[in-house]
Amino acid sequence: MTEALSVGVVAPQRACFDEPLPLKGGGQLERYELVYETYGELNAARTNAVLVCHALSGSHHVAGRYADEAYTSGWWDNLVGPGKPLDTNKFFVIGVNNLGGCHGSTGPRSMNPFSGKPWGAEFPFVTVEDWVAAQARLADQLGIERFAAVIGGSLGGMQALSWTLQYPERVRHAAVIASAPKLSAQNIAFNEVARQAILTDPDFHRGHFYAHGVVPVRGLRLARMVGHITYLSDDAMGEKFGRSLRHGKTLYSYDVEFEIESYLRHQGDKFARQFDANTYLLATKALDYYDPAFAHDGDLRAALAAARADFLVVSFTTDWRFAPLRSREIVRALVANQRNVSYAEIDCAAGHDSFLLADPVYHAVLTAWFDRIEV
């Protein structure tokens, strides 16, 4: 195994699309832009491309770092690079910011050509299927007819799965990690709390806060705090923070007393400064809406019959947001359709967040799976 190195300094690129994109929720986007990054080289036969789909708060910046910033490693930098499980010596890897995002692709912060003002809350609802359709057009522009693999975790896993259904002939392999075939009522409930926190923040201004020079910081902060509780397992939280008192004793105040409070406030504050509230709303709705079996009377096997790819499904024992049970539903439905499926249930303590970590067994599974893919 070669020494694992970073892909180094990277720079985002931009693709413009002038052909209208019809949206699942009705209507269309007349024109849009997608910001993306690539790592490694596309081979002459164009058979080594891998698409990485991001989750709720991710972006196109999957690996490497930016020249002008010191601490900007991509969110899956431990996975993608020369000698890493998704080896850029072998594969041409693409990260793309989804439509409706806030990292450069057309989204609520972009100019609405009809009003000459930012879209704000008028940005159309985008679904997992819309994201995949937009990604397919990016693949067209890049001259990629067929992906060696599409991979994603959580909401990204839903995109990987959707790729195999929307464009079965364009995906040879799909890795669906820490994901689910649809949200549970509890998953939707947590999303709804996050949305209500944002929607009821007086600084939200019905989604047009840009014009008011404010940001719904309170709502975004609460939304992220709730999210973080669901990303970590109870045990991981217990091990990491326990009931440790920040000041060694009880203060009898509403200031930070327990370490876990400090962590949540920090995560909430950081997120509220950098993420767009309208994008957060859109992304949680995309999660809620994703349900490929809906059009098949809830029959997931029937829904996945279109898939032609070989699959890797990975879950984590301590993930209670998208528990292993949910991944097994996908596995069973794929196996019932005679698909080739590898399934790994990784014993990692970090809960849902495990999919972002470099757990050795998890990475060994990914390494072996990518190694077997011929390019």
Add this chain to the structure above:
Amino acid sequence: MTEALSVGVVAPQRACFDEPLPLKGGGQLERYELVYETYGELNAARTNAVLVCHALSGSHHVAGRYADEAYTSGWWDNLVGPGKPLDTNKFFVIGVNNLGGCHGSTGPRSMNPFSGKPWGAEFPFVTVEDWVAAQARLADQLGIERFAAVIGGSLGGMQALSWTLQYPERVRHAAVIASAPKLSAQNIAFNEVARQAILTDPDFHRGHFYAHGVVPVRGLRLARMVGHITYLSDDAMGEKFGRSLRHGKTLYSYDVEFEIESYLRHQGDKFARQFDANTYLLATKALDYYDPAFAHDGDLRAALAAARADFLVVSFTTDWRFAPLRSREIVRALVANQRNVSYAEIDCAAGHDSFLLADPVYHAVLTAWFDRIEV
């Protein structure tokens, strides 16, 4: 078994205390009032009294109904009454609103004698131990030297447990239901989100919203929505609401789409109209602070050595807020102290809320336990 009947029409009573109550967090309450209700008759020997401790949003109104209101059944009316598991033909049952509450006992809405204005956020922090100390003085006033039993669920269970430690000679039996010896980091995290929702609501006015003629409705509503997610099990939520679409189809809007959203918003709105934000903050802090083992270097067995009561500990298989594991910690520590402990793990689907329901096995356990208590 006699036919189960209601205790009928009840009326709250009020007890005044002029002797200052020292508080665990420092300082004291110079004078205070507790509102309470009683059901059944105190026997001549005064040996049949049972104290019911309430949880986060409960009150003294445990059973029966008020004369002037149609829909005001007590929160544990299915448990307390003639012929019910906690039989008022046998026992004299007391429900009391805790200090700092918002149902009539002295709390943040009460007049601060030092300022002549409502206490608001200046109301002192109250702990489980303070509540129990105040309840003991109520027992004194009522001429009850020793309780036949103290019972409570969730935060109420912590009070029942604390009674056996603070006043071991005054409690013959204690029922600790759906409770825990202390909160986990995850429990604290959920409380912290609820608090931050209230504290950052612009209408909170640092706890003095009474003077502004407003209520931090947004914050209270979010706090309650988060709470309700943790009260129900994932399965119970799935069975009750699933992913049912309210309008039969996807709306692509932020209005209510899924039934679970409707339920949460309804619960949140209802709660925000009637509950006091400062009380909610105080009660979540009382939960966070409760940790009898803290003074014993985390050794729960040592912490519970003072108890003399016979115990019933009950947990529910689907309760993920205070999972059975947490109840078993209490059981093990009590058994290690040679206490008489009955433990029941009830297979009820309703999650933490199960303790409020009339599950037949659960109620059979309670009936048998109370039947064995001599008065």
